[in-house]
Amino acid sequence: MRILLRPGTIFRNDTKPHRVFSLCNKNLSSFSDNGENREGNNNNRQLINSICNVLESGPWGPSSETALSSLNVSPQPELIISVLRRLKDVNIAINYFRWFETRTELPHCPESYNSLLSLMSRCGKFEPLEHILGEMSVAGFGPSVTTCIEMVTSCVKANKLKQGFDVLQMMRKFKFRPAFSAYTTLIGALSSASNDSDKMLTLFQQMQELGYEPTVHLFTTLIRGFAREGRVDSALSLLDEMKSSSLDADIVLYNVCIDCFGKAGKVDMAWKFFHEMEANGLHPDEVTYTSMIGVLCKANRLEEAVEIFEGLEKSRRVPCTYAYNTMIMGYGSAGKFEEAYSLLERQRAKGSIPSVIAYNCILTSLRRMGRVDEALRVFEEMKKDAPPNLSTYNILIDMLCRACKLDSAFSMRDSMEKAGLFPNVRTVNIMVDRLCKANKLDEACGVFEEMDCKVCTPDEITFCSLIDGLGKVGRVDDAYRIYEKMLDAECRPNSVVYTSLIKSFFNHGRKEDGHKVYKEMMSQRCSPDLQFLNTYMDCMFKAGEADKGRAMFEEIKARGFVPDARSYSILIHGLIKAGFANETHELFYLMKEQGCVLDTRAYNIVIDGFCKCGKVNKAYQLLEEMKVKGFEPTVVTYGSVIDGLAKIDRLDEAYMLFEEAKSKGIELNVVIYSSLIDGFGKVGRIDEAYLILEELMQRGLTPNVYTWNSLLDALVKAEEINEALACFQSLKEMKCSPNQVTYGILINGLCKVRKFNKAFVFWQEMQKQGMKPNAVSYTTMISGLARAGNIAEAGSLFERFKGSGGVPDSACYNAMIEGLSSGNRAVEAYALFEETRRRGLSIHSKTCVVLLDALHKSDCLEQAAVVGAVLRETGKAKHAARCW
Numbered sequence: 048m049r050i051l052l053r054p055g056t057i058f059r060n061d062t063k064p065h066r067v068f069s070l071c072n073k074n075l076s077s078f079s080d081n082g083e084n085r086e087g088n089n090n091n092r093q094l095i096n097s098i099c100n101v102l103e104s105g106p107w108g109p110s111s112e113t114a115l116s117s118l119n120v121s122p123q124p125e126l127i128i129s130v131l132r133r134l135k136d137v138n139i140a141i142n143y144f145r146w147f148e149t150r151t152e153l154p155h156c157p158e159s160y161n162s163l164l165s166l167m168s169r170c171g172k173f174e175p176l177e178h179i180l181g182e183m184s185v186a187g188f189g190p191s192v193t194t195c196i197e198m199v200t201s202c203v204k205a206n207k208l209k210q211g212f213d214v215l216q217m218m219r220k221f222k223f224r225p226a227f228s229a230y231t232t233l234i235g236a237l238s239s240a241s242n243d244s245d246k247m248l249t250l251f252q253q254m255q256e257l258g259y260e261p262t263v264h265l266f267t268t269l270i271r272g273f274a275r276e277g278r279v280d281s282a283l284s285l286l287d288e289m290k291s292s293s294l295d296a297d298i299v300l301y302n303v304c305i306d307c308f309g310k311a312g313k314v315d316m317a318w319k320f321f322h323e324m325e326a327n328g329l330h331p332d333e334v335t336y337t338s339m340i341g342v343l344c345k346a347n348r349l350e351e352a353v354e355i356f357e358g359l360e361k362s363r364r365v366p367c368t369y370a371y372n373t374m375i376m377g378y379g380s381a382g383k384f385e386e387a388y389s390l391l392e393r394q395r396a397k398g399s400i401p402s403v404i405a406y407n408c409i410l411t412s413l414r415r416m417g418r419v420d421e422a423l424r425v426f427e428e429m430k431k432d433a434p435p436n437l438s439t440y441n442i443l444i445d446m447l448c449r450a451c452k453l454d455s456a457f458s459m460r461d462s463m464e465k466a467g468l469f470p471n472v473r474t475v476n477i478m479v480d481r482l483c484k485a486n487k488l489d490e491a492c493g494v495f496e497e498m499d500c501k502v503c504t505p506d507e508i509t510f511c512s513l514i515d516g517l518g519k520v521g522r523v524d525d526a527y528r529i530y531e532k533m534l535d536a537e538c539r540p541n542s543v544v545y546t547s548l549i550k551s552f553f554n555h556g557r558k559e560d561g562h563k564v565y566k567e568m569m570s571q572r573c574s575p576d577l578q579f580l581n582t583y584m585d586c587m588f589k590a591g592e593a594d595k596g597r598a599m600f601e602e603i604k605a606r607g608f609v610p611d612a613r614s615y616s617i618l619i620h621g622l623i624k625a626g627f628a629n630e631t632h633e634l635f636y637l638m639k640e641q642g643c644v645l646d647t648r649a650y651n652i653v654i655d656g657f658c659k660c661g662k663v664n665k666a667y668q669l670l671e672e673m674k675v676k677g678f679e680p681t682v683v684t685y686g687s688v689i690d691g692l693a694k695i696d697r698l699d700e701a702y703m704l705f706e707e708a709k710s711k712g713i714e715l716n717v718v719i720y721s722s723l724i725d726g727f728g729k730v731g732r733i734d735e736a737y738l739i740l741e742e743l744m745q746r747g748l749t750p751n752v753y754t755w756n757s758l759l760d761a762l763v764k765a766e767e768i769n770e771a772l773a774c775f776q777s778l779k780e781m782k783c784s785p786n787q788v789t790y791g792i793l794i795n796g797l798c799k800v801r802k803f804n805k806a807f808v809f810w811q812e813m814q815k816q817g818m819k820p821n822a823v824s825y826t827t828m829i830s831g832l833a834r835a836g837n838i839a840e841a842g843s844l845f846e847r848f849k850g851s852g853g854v855p856d857s858a859c860y861n862a863m864i865e866g867l868s869s870g871n872r873a874v875e876a877y878a879l880f881e882e883t884r885r886r887g888l889s890i891h892s893k894t895c896v897v898l899l900d901a902l903h904k905s906d907c908l909e910q911a912a913v914v915g916a917v918l919r920e921t922g923k924a925k926h927a928a929r930c931w
Contacts, residue, residue: 271303298335305335368394619656654669659691728757759793
């Protein structure tokens with residue numbers, strides 16, 4: 048239903064705000080429930096019920112207005128206030144609010160507006176807030192303190208902190224003074240959230256502008272929020288500001304500082320606060336000691352933690368359970384389990400039974416270490432002191448699943464149920480996640496299906512784990528069905544779920560379905576984050592959709608995101624694969640201009656792009672820059688530059704880099720060795736290519752088909768055909784399967800040395816291996832057979848090539864014409880000559896001469912005249928070209 052907010056004047060010229068207050072108060076007092084007017088109140092209640100029944104009977108419209116008019120309602124402020132307090136729908140309330148205005152010349156009183164704002168708070172719908180506050184501002188009054196606090200509190204309870212922030216900013220826009228408690232409530236909630244310290248600071252500054260005096264508690268809340276985000280300097284500035292305001296730090300503030308600064312890695316600063324509070328006459332309490340012990344343990348300063356703990360123990364008659372638990376966790380994290388067990392015994396000896404928390408601390412540490420058997424022993428021992436709780440079982444189930452002891456994990460779950468504890472959503476999430484990672488998808492689905500929604504309901508983590516697990520093994524339709532169940536369960540999918548779905552569809556060749564999921568994500572109003580958009584762009588490039596990948600990069604910017612190093616890396620890598628390596632230079636400088644900090648992966652991709660587009664010097668500079676900035680080049684970095692240098696015959700430099708990489712202990716792979724073998728082979732340095740091949744095998748690496756092809760090509764070009772055949776035999780002996788390129792190199796080499804029959808044997812062997820010859824192989828073989836005079840075989844291959852959809856090139860046609868001419872098949876040769884001309888292919892002068900001679904011998908004078916004319920034109924063209 049559309050809400051119609053009438054912006055008209057609230058007061059007539061002769062009406063003043065104070066009259067509204069008096070009218071409202073007068074009417075409300077007459078509406079009070081006392082003995083004298085109880086009968087009137089009963090009538091009013093019936094009237095309120097009747098109005099609410101009309102309003103809740105259906106959508107607002109003329110029929111609603113008619114029904115309300117028939118009630119002959121007297122326009123009294125107390126009536127609308129009572130109705131607004133009963134309603135549950137903001138839209139209906141506003142329509143009634145506006146209808147009421149048409150029934151009286153009096154404006155709404157402050158309590159009416161506050162009742163409407165309270166309803167918005169209860170419903171969590173603040174869309175009309177700006178208009179309502181605007182009207183209140185014109186009327187000269189604002190929301191009450193109670194209403195202001197109620198609006199902010201409702202946002203905090205619904206975890207809509209941004210909405211709460213916007214409510215206060217809206218009030219400030221209209222010059223209202225939000226309540227002190229509204230500010231402190233929202234600041235407290237923001238302090239517990241993450242990445243919201245800027246909003247906290249804005250609210251704090253507004254409080255100061257309004258004249259509110261900040262308290263130590265407020266400073267404590269702010270300092271906690273900034274320290275948790277690691278913004279230590281800002282937290283210290285607030286601390287200095289508090290001291291300059293003549294406020295004395297209390298023990299709570301010191302405890303917060305010790306805990307938060309310590310967790311932010313500022314252990315020495317935490318120590319400073321610990322000693323400072325003692326200097327200021329404050330005695331550390333249990334929280335202080337426990338926080339300091341925890342900070343020191345986390346920083347691996349165990350000796351200092353033990354010293355603090357021992358000091359605490361000496362000063363207390365009753366052991367501090369929290370300190371014991373923290374110290375036990377510290378020992379466990381450091382792998383000192385004997386000390387942890389000893390502390391348990393010491394606690395027990397002092398008359399304090401170790402709690403389930405102490406045992407859970409030990410079990411958590413054992414889980415991190417993967418010590419399953421020891422954890423099960425501790426589990427049995429703990430039953431003597433404290434019954435295991437749900438967290439205990441979750442820790443053990445997680446540990447057993449990680450250790451692939453799935454049967455034991457299921458048994459542990461059963462024993463938990465026997466103990467009267469039922470799996471919660473965390474238990475289910477642990478099992479589903481671990482089973483998915485162990486590729487036990489059916490078992491994971493079984494755990495999911497067995498969930499009793501009355502006891503625990505699957506959350507987004509449950510669905511996400513299952514969707515991701517099913518997608519990775521190719522069960523994308525099953526993954527999509529789980530996604531549909533997620534929607535049915537009214538669990539809103541986040542960008543992580545959509546990322547898993549889209550990746551799964553793309554990775555299994557179903558890119559159209561992946562695009563549909565993206566559209567569905569948009570229809571579900573799930574806002575994509577930068578990580579999702581980067582992944583989606585990467586999927587497009589990997590699927591060969593370069594144009595869509597480019598468009599997604601532009602969409603990232605259009606959505607207000609600043610592309611990061613990963614965005615640019617994906618774009619550059621995708622364009623390189625699509626054959627647009629020449630764009631690397633421009634994108635690289637654009638990335639630097641935008642302040643992107645390159646990581647190792649980004650450097651590797653950019654270096655590869657420069658090498659692919661021939662800018663090897665630039666790639667070399669980036670390799671050096673990478674070292675200066677503290678990024679260690681990887682095997683990928685060296686591989687790209689070595690390959691780039693080898694391809695432009697800078698082999699000595701490539702070899703120097705090769706030696707540098709070895710000296711740094713980098714495990715070089717077959718690809719790098721193959722690049723060098725290919726480079727040395729192409730310039731005829733075959734002995735050096737052989738030495739590199741020998742080193743490759745000595746290092747325990749196995750040459751791949753590309754390695755062998757590089758060496759074969761070098762041998763063929765050097766016309767060392769016997770050595771090439773021996774190399775081919777070695778390839779087979781090492782169980783490396785030759786490919787089309789391998790056979791093409793050999794066939795071409797054998798044809799060059801006029802061993803056509805041997806070449807034809809390899810041709811047939813290639814086809815027996817199920818390999819379909821490509822255009823180069825066909826041309827090489829047809830030309831070779833034709834030159835060898837084996838016209839029948841050459842002609843048969845020529846027709847087969849055309850019949851398979853192949854397009855013979857000029858060399859192939861010229862070889863066939865010469866072969867037919869030499870075999871006294873002048874008429875067929877001439878027919879092929881005409882076909883060559885029709886196709887627009889060039890005819891060699893030698894071919895024309897051979898054909899002309901054959902036509903004269905066969906008395907085909909007319910055809911010979913045509914060939915002679917073509918020969919003369921060819922000669923003139925060559926002469927003109929030489930003159931030019």
